[in-house]
Amino acid sequence: MWFFSIGTDMGIDLGTATVLVYLKDKGVVLKEPSVVAVDKNKNQVLAVGEEARQMIGRTPGNIVAVRPLRDGVISDYDITEKMLKYFIKKGCGKRRISAPNVMVCIPSQATEVEKRAVINATKNSGAKNVYLIEEPLAAAIGAGLDISEPNGSMVVDIGGGTTDVAVISLGGVVVRDSLKIAGDKFDEAIIKHIRNKYKLMIGERTAEDLKISIGSAYGGLRNYVMPVKGRNLITGLPDTIEVNSEEIRNALEEPVSLIAETVHAVLEKTPPELSADIMESGILLTGGGGLLFGLDKYIEKITGVKVKVAEDSVECVVKGTGKSLKHLNKIEFNSDKEVKLIE
The missing domain is CATH 3.90.640.10 (ATPase, substrate binding domain, subdomain 4)
Known part of the structure; x- marks a missing residue:
């Protein structure tokens, strides 16, 4: 039986490979593949998440298992909207959340068009207000870094579709880069x-x-x-x-080396004072792609800076999103409700 709970906040890590849902005061309640099985003849969704992933490469001609997000952005708007509706409903369990506030993670170099697509898809899935937060910023918060201090922290978030590299200080991103290799x-x-x-x-x-x-x-x-x-x-x-x-x-040598070169390039653009902080604190590696065995050692070799893989690396971004939800009144947004500063 469903009942209504108005005003419940929700964080979503809308990943190319995996979608994670965080409910305020409950933590991570859902983690499933970003896959949807569709009957092309009837234009009907047959399965979403893990059930759909099992169908990849094993379906008859009229059924296709698709991933509606590619390279960190929405590639199939309609399927993404249906997938979001399903995950929001499943994440709520037996509780029916009416018009929740939703914060969604986006790649650090997402375009205005890509941001607008995320906002519209989330609103059409039942959200009252939609807020955006850059993935490396959310990852830093989720990993437990105190980003409000005037100290430099470097986060490398490697997901399924994008790698986001950012230097963070005083609650904001000082230097950033993103590449569609992950x-x-x-x-x-x-x-x-x-x-x-x-x-x-x-x-x-x-x-x-x-x-x-x-x-x-x-x-x-x-x-x-x-x-x-x-x-x-x-x-x-x-x-x-x-x-x-x-x-x-x-x-894996080519994609791995391109990620390491991007990290190196961001370090070169980092102000000297923050570079000194990063040399002392090291680089934090988050995301599912960051769990590739030996990747921390490889980046360490290229940059000369120690690298640490975050605990619960896959969940860092969505946990950071969830923590941000608790402080909406302290967060500064731009006109698109994108997080600009966390105090």
Whole structure:
């Protein structure tokens, strides 16, 4: 049975790979893949989240499992809206929240058009007011950093679609950069390597399993071998090969190096006083992509600054969003209700 609770606030990490929902005073209540299964003939949503992810690559012709967000932004507005409605309802459980205030995370370099698309989709999903917060700012808050102090903190948030790098001080972002290379590009690099070397086609789920199980960004840290099943491109038949950790490291070298170069470039633009703070406190790595084994060591090698992976790395952004919700009266917004300063 549903009942109404007016004024409940909600934080959403609308990620390319995963959507997380935070309810004020309850914490993270939902964490599911950003996937929707759609019947093309009937234009009907059949499944959302984990149930839809299980259908990827395994559906008949009239059913497609789609990811409505790509590279950190909305690529299919209608499907995103339906997905948001489903997650908001599921996140509430047995409680029916009427017109909640919702804060949504966005990439640090999101355009005005992309921001407006997020606001409109969230409002059409039942939100009363929609607020935006940059992902690295939310990640810093969620990781427990005191961003209100006049000290420099550097956060590298690597999600599914984007990597956001930011230097934060006095509650605001001083230097920022964002690139559309993250966890998805890691998977694509692995798929490409397996296809080119072994003439074997594998899917996104298999690539992700390889990345997590034996993958590494830094040489010499892992030495595993894993059997991989796929379709032989020459014979067209199912086939099995064995892949080792060093191969995966080589496959990931290009996207990993581009992320490290971006971190290096942001450090070069950072004011000297804040650079000194970062040298002392180090770089904080957040997001699911930041869990790639050895990535902290690789960035440390390139920048010369110690790197630490945050606890509950995947949930840092949505937890920071949730903490911000508790202080809406202390937050300064611009005309688009985007967080500018947290006191």
